[in-house]
Amino acid sequence: MSTVIEQAVQARLVASAPRMETVAATLRYDRRNPFAVQMAFPARATLEGIEVSWEFSRELLAAGIDEAAGLGDVRVRPFGYDRTVVEFHAPEGVAMVHVRTSEVRRFLRRAQHVVPTGCEHEFLDLDQDLAELLRDAC
Template identity: 35%
Template sequence: MLATHEQPLKTHVVTSDTRMAGVPAVLRYRSDDPFAVRLAFLDVDPDGDPDGDPDGGADGEEGAADGTGAVTDAIEWVFARDLLTDGLHTPTGEGDVHVWPFGPSDLMIELRSGASTALVITPQAAVRMFLCHAYAIVPAGSEPRHLDLDRALARLVDHGQG
């Protein structure tokens, strides 16, 4: 049985060109992908229109509302749940994602793509709450029991034929 959890986040994002902006985001966890977490940055249209069309119609993308207008997923990063957990206590990460405590109550998540880097600052409390739910869904050490390798392989084969 699939179990999921989503945690809205208030983030500040600092980009490679030193721009800083508040960007709504959400952390997502799925029991069928037990080792991973997803950090989705949401595209907000202040007019409440998810796709920016003047007709106000949705464009078919999956979205959620946070009270500030309509939102649609714009960018999603997938990385290890353990990376997020360890990063609450000590600097950690390899490759494109690094996580470390930032001051007494925030968490820094560094995301790299090619020559671009974004620093994401978010409250530790929200991340801790998210992880409590994620570990309640799939406790540490039990992840392999939640993997459906036959389904994952079937999806790979289907994508390879499309």
């Protein structure tokens, strides 16, 4: 079984203009970092013109599809029928995207097969993490 899950999703960028631009984004889950998910956006969707990836908790994504969740840089909440809003807060401003809730649920089910919720601690490599911390301290 693969330890990494990647799923393309259509993300609608919400802007002040009346039209929303749709971009391909990628949700990613890696068993080596079992508590986190990543959402990556292509260069054409960013102000900097480079690919941008945000990392946040899998638990936040799961909670946000049913009710508003998050207080920090990433916030997730349901919106209408089969839409989930993901907000990314940075010093430069706020980016808001709509993603189909059905796509998010599918991604979370696939991640659940790789690492069941509640078992994330079993997939941590604390010895290696500690060795890296100590190596960098010298």
